[in-house]
Amino acid sequence: MKAKAAILVGLAAFSLSACDRGGDRPVAPPEAGAPTEAWVRKDVVLYLPDHVMKKRADEAILSPYLQAAGAAAETAVRAAPVQPGASGMVLVMVKPGRRSKAWVVTGEPAPSPETLAAAVAAVEAVPAPAVREGPVLVGIGFDAWGGGAAPAGAQPPIPRDWYAHFSKDGGRLDDAFMATVWPD
Template sequence: MKKAATASIMALAVVMGLAACNREPAPVAAETPAEAWVGKDVVLYLPDPVMKARVEVAALSPYVNAAAIAAEGAIRAAPAQAGASGMLLLMVKPGGRSKAWVVTGEPAASAETVAAVVKAVEAVPAPAVREGPILVGVGFEAWGGGAPPAGANPPIPRDWYSYFPKDGGRLDDAFMARVWPD
């Protein structure tokens, strides 16, 4: 008799517990907005021995980090857009001169946003380089990312293809002088 009473009480407790449960589906959390900027990889566009001969790693690393932070600030200040993935290219020449380009896949960030990123990055003091230019890329995803840039890997701006000779070519000092003449 005790077993039957205990079983009845347990069954009642289970039924009452189930009755107290909310049977509505759990609310789905609103999708969190995509991160405005996520830095990815850093790419050296020139061979390692050339880079080491032209710039001190101790100077290059802080510059690349500062440029990425400047780009991130410009992206965060821009209105949210469709996701974009790409490469921020940083060319530095002797004399503390620097220039930036943004290469993305589709969809591309707005022209205003790209201009703001370039302006912010070009305001970052460049490291000292010697003997010739250097070229570094910072991969990124903005607003959740999008398709990667088409073409070369690592990517270059589409208009740069016109600077290569018809029989091909290399990304070297002569090429960079055509892309960004003195």
């Protein structure tokens, strides 16, 4: 519990943009028989402080990339069979050298592993923009098939396996941590 609190304190220090996560609002299931959207983009979250993001990436380049990455994930989800509603975040890390990696974090129940893998592959196929001096980490919030429970744990969410990289006293999402979860 102490580690979770330290992680949350560390995450709270980061600048968030257009952030209405809604994690503390109950999610009402769609009415029976009501059509649900396969994908609704909710928000974009910067996982690094604003001054770091501005130093590493030009907004005029990063913003269209994030639009394309979100559209790629949407296309993959819309191509999948309808599943129980899910809410989550597509995390995209971009490193110098125009390299990118994606993760999807959702609440339970999660979409099928095939759907998650297709969304990750689609996002990773989008040509990454140039960043400088270090990685950037951004999240794209979404509801799929009407939405569902928010991801458990830290808000904004991180993949569950990332917790293993924090010490028992917590940690920070900094360059060293990002190099641990995605080594060169």
